[in-house]
Amino acid sequence: MTTPLSVYLPFNRDCLGGAFVPAKRGAKPPEATGHWLIVQEQRLIVRADGDRFRLPTGPVPAGFDGGLGEPFWFGTLAGTECWVASLARDLPVPGGFQAETLIPMQGTRLPDDLLSLGGMAMQALWWESTSGHCPRCGEPTERLEGEWGKRCPRCRYEHYPHLHPAVIVMVRDGSRCLLARKAGWAPGRYALVAGFVDNGESLEGAVAREVKEEVGVDVKDIRYVGSQNWPFPSQLMVGFVASYAGGEIKVDPDELEDARWFPGDALPGLPSRHSISRFIIDRYAAAG
Numbered sequence: 001m002t003t004p005l006s007v008y009l010p011f012n013r014d015c016l017g018g019a020f021v022p023a024k025r026g027a028k029p030p031e032a033t034g035h036w037l038i039v040q041e042q043r044l045i046v047r048a049d050g051d052r053f054r055l056p057t058g059p060v061p062a063g064f065d066g067g068l069g070e071p072f073w074f075g076t077l078a079g080t081e082c083w084v085a086s087l088a089r090d091l092p093v094p095g096g097f098q099a100e101t102l103i104p105m106q107g108t109r110l111p112d113d114l115l116s117l118g119g120m121a122m123q124a125l126w127w128e129s130t131s132g133h134c135p136r137c138g139e140p141t142e143r144l145e146g147e148w149g150k151r152c153p154r155c156r157y158e159h160y161p162h163l164h165p166a167v168i169v170m171v172r173d174g175s176r177c178l179l180a181r182k183a184g185w186a187p188g189r190y191a192l193v194a195g196f197v198d199n200g201e202s203l204e205g206a207v208a209r210e211v212k213e214e215v216g217v218d219v220k221d222i223r224y225v226g227s228q229n230w231p232f233p234s235q236l237m238v239g240f241v242a243s244y245a246g247g248e249i250k251v252d253p254d255e256l257e258d259a260r261w262f263p264g265d266a267l268p269g270l271p272s273r274h275s276i277s278r279f280i281i282d283r284y285a286a287a288g
């Protein structure tokens with residue numbers, strides 16, 4: 001079955017074309033064997049195979065014995081079980097394997113399917129590392145079998161992986177678009193205005209507020225264009241285009257170093273193709 005997606009971006013599970021099926025209750029395989037998604041900080045452990053990268057496959061890969069966190073069953077990829085485990089940051093990567101960054105801005109060399117799997121694994125490990133204790137009473141939590149949730153055995157509080165919605169928006173005025181940059185980005189690189197959604201706020205409300213706060217202008221005709229799951233550590237980036245409705249650019253210096261209008265046919269340095277920021281710029285900057 002195909003889905004009429006408007007967005008194809010790494011870190012979205014859709015990239016795997018339905019090949020990945022998340023772990024379900026009661027179906028855990030008896031043995032930890034299959035594909036291994038081993039994450040060391042923000043890097044995925046892979047084998048080089050010519051000019052391609054492959055996941056370690058089989059039983060626990062040789063050389064990692066004792067260095068991995070407790071593996072957990074993650075789901076199946078094209079029918080093969082997938083296991084996730086962390087490798088402590090200070091341990092060397094065993095011979096025959098290499099650690100490839102998952103971070104687009106660091107020039108990741110991983111293909112989109114491995115980026116998407118590695119991103120999900122990293123997000124799952126982040127949840128594991130932040131959900132060990134009840135946020136209400138501090139008691140160690142128990143896993144809800146077959147789900148990603150955790151339950152507190154003392155106060156019965158249940159919580160599930162935390163995804164943080166953030167909006168990202170291209171503001172357009174005729175054939176020009178408004179781009180911004182933060183201090184510390186590569187010289188000359190600009191991207192879209194973005195920010196987290198507040199309590200009680202709609203996505204559209206967040207777009208209008210973030211644009212006003214960060215660059216000082218008003219927007220109208222806010223239109224949804226697509227979304228991207230962004231596992232650094234757990235954002236859901238919701239992308240929009242909006243029309244300029246008035247006001248002069250006034251940059252919030254706590255958030256941005258610069259913001260300005262660029263003609264759609266004369267854009268500055270941009271983020272890598274892996275991000276929804278770039279996707280929106282490529283698709284809508286020249287569209288007027």
Ligand SMILES: [Zn+2]
Pocket residue numbers: 134135136137138139152153154155156157
């Ligand atoms: Zn509790």
